[in-house]
Amino acid sequence: MSKSDSKSVGQDKLLSKHDLNQIWYRWGFTHLSSMSYEKIQGHSWAYSYIPFANKFYKNDIEKKRRLLQRHSMFYNTEPQTGQLINGIVASLEEQIAMGKDVSEEMPVNIKTTLMGPLAGIGDSIIQGIIVPILLSIGMSLAKGGSPLGPIFYIVAYGIIGPTISYIAFHSGYKLGVNAIDIIVGENSKRITDAFNILGVMVVGALAANTIVLKTIAKIPMGGKTESLENVLNGIFPGLLPLAMVLLGWWLVSSKQMTATKVILIMTVIVTIGCLIGLF
Amino acid sequence: MSKSDSKSVGQDKLLSKHDLNQIWYRWGFTHLSSMSYEKIQGHSWAYSYIPFANKFYKNDIEKKRRLLQRHSMFYNTEPQTGQLINGIVASLEEQIAMGKDVSEEMPVNIKTTLMGPLAGIGDSIIQGIIVPILLSIGMSLAKGGSPLGPIFYIVAYGIIGPTISYIAFHSGYKLGVNAIDIIVGENSKRITDAFNILGVMVVGALAANTIVLKTIAKIPMGGKTESLENVLNGIFPGLLPLAMVLLGWWLVSSKQMTATKVILIMTVIVTIGCLIGLF
Amino acid sequence: MSKSDSKSVGQDKLLSKHDLNQIWYRWGFTHLSSMSYEKIQGHSWAYSYIPFANKFYKNDIEKKRRLLQRHSMFYNTEPQTGQLINGIVASLEEQIAMGKDVSEEMPVNIKTTLMGPLAGIGDSIIQGIIVPILLSIGMSLAKGGSPLGPIFYIVAYGIIGPTISYIAFHSGYKLGVNAIDIIVGENSKRITDAFNILGVMVVGALAANTIVLKTIAKIPMGGKTESLENVLNGIFPGLLPLAMVLLGWWLVSSKQMTATKVILIMTVIVTIGCLIGLF
Amino acid sequence: MDTSLFFPALLTGIFCYLGAIETPWLFGMSGGFYIVGRPLVAGLLVGLAFGDIKSGILCGLAVQAVFIANLSTGGATNSEITYAAYGGIGLAMATTKNPAIAVTLAILIGQTFGLIFYNGRMALYSFWNARAEKAADQADTRGITLNHLVYPQITTFILRAVPVFLAIFYGKGLVNWLINSIPEIITHIIQVLGGVLPALGIALLMGIVIKNKTHLIFFMAGFVLLSFAKLSMIAIVFIAALVAYMYYFASSNKGTGNGESETKEATESAVNTDDEYEDDDLF
Amino acid sequence: MDTSLFFPALLTGIFCYLGAIETPWLFGMSGGFYIVGRPLVAGLLVGLAFGDIKSGILCGLAVQAVFIANLSTGGATNSEITYAAYGGIGLAMATTKNPAIAVTLAILIGQTFGLIFYNGRMALYSFWNARAEKAADQADTRGITLNHLVYPQITTFILRAVPVFLAIFYGKGLVNWLINSIPEIITHIIQVLGGVLPALGIALLMGIVIKNKTHLIFFMAGFVLLSFAKLSMIAIVFIAALVAYMYYFASSNKGTGNGESETKEATESAVNTDDEYEDDDLF
């Protein structure tokens, strides 16, 4: 039964603008404030629902207990884009509190279903696209020590981050369970795939832009010696950085190595390269 | 009944090469010679059909009257690419004059059906792609005052414009009503969409190429002041022109403003910008 | 009946690693060693199967004769990528020699069916993409007379060519008749089409990179004279080479001219152009 | 009054008529509005009239930049490019020959008098239209010719050649006074405005070609290829053609040729069986 | 001990706490980890603390380059960027103000102590989690607040602000000794490693976005557009958006709008008839 259906029956809303914003910003501030590998963001849910619990279940300690309990489980997603889920769940908890025909497992199921996909797409958009691009602009503005660089970054991300969070939460609340169709439906699959393509291309550019590895070797060329780096640049600029990142990717994805192991391998390669006069 | 079918019955053709060319160039010369918002190109049809009327309906004043009347209605399309319609209608009027089974409403319907789509695609190809590109080449050749620039443009468009007109007319005549399928059919929708995509990209480039707006403000940067224009160019060359055109587009398409209002708004922005030392 | 099916019945393999490699390198070395327009690579098949014939049909002269005969027919494909066919046929001849239910026409049919498509895709990948690209890198390294250029090319193609040959042969053998589906199936059509697109773009770049035709004419421009080449470069760099290659393509594909005729026509154009002071 | 201005001014007036959108003589818009009507061409022609081709072209070049995205659709236009070109360049040639002055005058004329005259003329033409319609109703071919071609053209000639001639012949003093007395900030504003004006034409073009907000992606790509990658318009046309072809290709639901027929078959056989289904229903 | 270091060191320690991934005070990650936690911002803040903004920013710039592809997914991270930034920049500012030293120290700290402290803290938090869970089971909202917010934050503050403060306040001598006694080859290796480190973050990102090996084609295109065509990141984002849109467009099997319904109809009527088929079977 869709949220709009059920709402047309009897009372329509329970949560005031203020209630909603409380749920939003409690999560927005504390999502990771007790992060362990065991629970990660789990308890932030319970914390977000404290005012809700006190307001709507103040006379029904059992319901209150169940509410806080079901929102103390392991949970993890990208916390800013992931506010979409918080919005959806808010609309469901509202239904439950109004006594509508929504089971108490529903919010839990939705959390576990959606947190994975949203973590993937959220991390790649925020950490893979937005942050590195803003940082590269900021870095170019900071050349020579100008405070414009960090200030640009602070202002830009300071607007973008909370805005994403706010819009995601309120869209989630407005759409309610319907949001699920949008998130896991056929068309959403296509949109996610397209964002992935965008992400892959940008990450490729990021690799070329950020990894620095130059060879200092010289090779004989028509009598004189010529810097190998120049020769490589004539053929394929950025070949060494490319080789490094492809190696890293292969170790991470095909060999399932941990980040630490990959760092060790890279350190060994760099060390040997430096010792034999390659880098 | 298709034109080829009907032609196989009895007499096959009525219009000589000369008759056809007369219809073509009478439109070609006078399409807008009496343009008002009321009729725009309407009367040019009647004018094009004067020789036809005199030749084939000289004894049937009523038919002649009806012919001239039905070609005196409001009509507007891109006049060069739009010759396609003139060609189709010529083939239909030929049928009618031969007494074939084609109703007199047919040409009128075809004109009203096709003039819209052809105006859209014709305007965007001619005014959106061909003319600006030829002009930008001409302008680069005219640097320093060389007559090569305007001469290049005169020759180039002088060939392209009439050629489009001629080919469009004769294709229309050859295809007859079959042309309609081609113009409004499924595949044509795809082709039009593709041309639109082409148009949108070229118009994007045109915006970057033609709009000029630079800031003369200076900003403090690491002790010294730095030109804001340089800083912006480092981040996003052409950001101000882009902002202007997006504003214009938003006003035109979302706010449904008239061109004059948009000019006023832009003048206000530019004036304020100049007064506060921004531009 | 698929190869894996038949193999599951009774004996599974006949050819040792050494037998297989013999078939592979005998073709690899001698594919064109007796090339005429009549047979091209035909006899290289018979030659490849001499050890096979001597080993498996040493007591059955008739079968041996039929084997060598059916592998003496006209045959032509790109010899390196085409080893795929040699691999498939090896798996079939193995079946036949083991007395499995595979008709002796099968290898012949497969050869005639597949040699065409593989020649097309093989030639365009090797002669259209790999070789010109390696050569252009080699040429840039050879500037000033450095042996690095030719050495790079020798090493690069010396690895790529035989590797393609080896992988193609062994994939063909492993897949057996199943390879046919992969080569002529629906998806393979899509892959081939995509490779063609890749080829067309690279060939376009190749044209711009390799054809050299400059005009030495001067044109008057704002009082002084200006080199026509500079003017053209301002409008469309490489316009003359483009015109030449499009002419060549039109002659070859639409006019079905032979290469020699095209060379004659180009020579005439160049001669006239030189005589009138254009080139 | 400078009598040596008489013929240049007259010629400029006539060119302004020949470049009008409604002029038939040069194969309609093809040779008129789209060729003679362009400021780049106007520069050459006015330069010839004034006997100083180079200055003419330099003025034309400057004015063309402002009006490169001039758009006329459905009879409406964002600037009256012909008055702007011939008025602006003509007056500049009659006074300082300074391209910046030509631009300033062209903008002033194009966006004010020009548009007023243009719309006035459009209104006047309704009168001839009504008469042409009546002529058609009476199968009076001569009446059609007169009211579609002859009278309207006389109207246009009077409305274009005459004022432009007068403005150039008598306007010299006024323009000189303007040049000297307009405060610098106003000139500066008009100059900046000249750079911004093409944005309107382009915005109108966007209105025509952008059918779907997401297509702004293609607009941005075109913008970026020019502004960041510094490609020329011509190069971008070819790249855009590739993108458009891919779009076309993807818009079909055919596979690789035979896919199309397959799907068609599927649809058809489905339809057949649908019919069958209905037939079955009958029994 | 240089007592003038007291306040700068203290402030740097506090910033290191405020930039931590688990700090709530600046709207969680948005203002904490993603803003204060970035070395570029750290440069400004530490520069302010030490009263030398320019040197601070130059150090921040250098350190940011190494950690630009820092990635934190599923709670795991490839480098402890906050310790690295504040430890490295802070110690450099306290000694030579040399960006290269800042980078060296940041890498050393980020990849060793940093990761150890990070994972240690993660483990400690399980303790608070268990108590928070119990509180929830008892509907004890105060317990939740204490164990989700208060105690963990005290833990973090102790684990971040204190060691960083101590390191800067007392570490000056050690760092000077390191700078003077580390052989040049080691410094060189660490510098080269700084250039290579972003490869790991990017490799991890690739692991997230590349769902299909053939999509390496898009990765290579992005790489090439930057390394060969020298386009900027922003330009590439727009081109990538075009490609992504085309991918989205092609991923549907709709034609040009009505195609979609056509295919659907085909499927549906096929399904209908399929039902019919089954019905037929019954009789």
Place this chain on the structure above:
Amino acid sequence: MDTSLFFPALLTGIFCYLGAIETPWLFGMSGGFYIVGRPLVAGLLVGLAFGDIKSGILCGLAVQAVFIANLSTGGATNSEITYAAYGGIGLAMATTKNPAIAVTLAILIGQTFGLIFYNGRMALYSFWNARAEKAADQADTRGITLNHLVYPQITTFILRAVPVFLAIFYGKGLVNWLINSIPEIITHIIQVLGGVLPALGIALLMGIVIKNKTHLIFFMAGFVLLSFAKLSMIAIVFIAALVAYMYYFASSNKGTGNGESETKEATESAVNTDDEYEDDDLF
């Protein structure tokens, strides 16, 4: 006759044999035609033979540019690249060591004698083919070996190594005479022709890869990316790979994976019902 030319000339002749398309010894075409047969490699080898590597490579470089789009398909070729390379470079090395002379000679030899010898040899081989065929009919494996490998290779060796050796050893005088007496305009024409010749190979390649006239769009895009955007061939290969992948992706009518099966199902069920339809017909 210059006897010091004997060994260089002999070696060049042998190389000309080893680079022939029909030479088996270097793993067939892989090491022969595609490596030793390339003028770039010929430059190095002839340079070694003449003891002047640098001049050899410079000649090879110049000749390679002319023949970079040399194409051999279906046994037919547009220029005899091996004769051209070894004849042209060899004779130039024996005389002026001037790359322009090498190019002129290579074109002359490649397009005349070269093609004649090539086609003559192809004709002669039919003779050995006939004998090889007979040998196969008689299961005479030795006969196959002799007529497929031994005799043809002797033929080729004679037709390649001998004339090239003789031309270089005895041709010096003729070439010097040619160089001095050919009018400059002819040299100029041949030079220009050298720039144009690759157009033929590329036209032939286009004939292979362009299946559909609209695909010229991709050709133009590739051209423009190099000529306007100044990208290198390698960069364009990657961009072309992206475009090709998008084409591949769009060519399927699958949606995002499950779409494919959907359409298949539609087709299948349609087919099923089609059968049903026929069954129905029977009753």
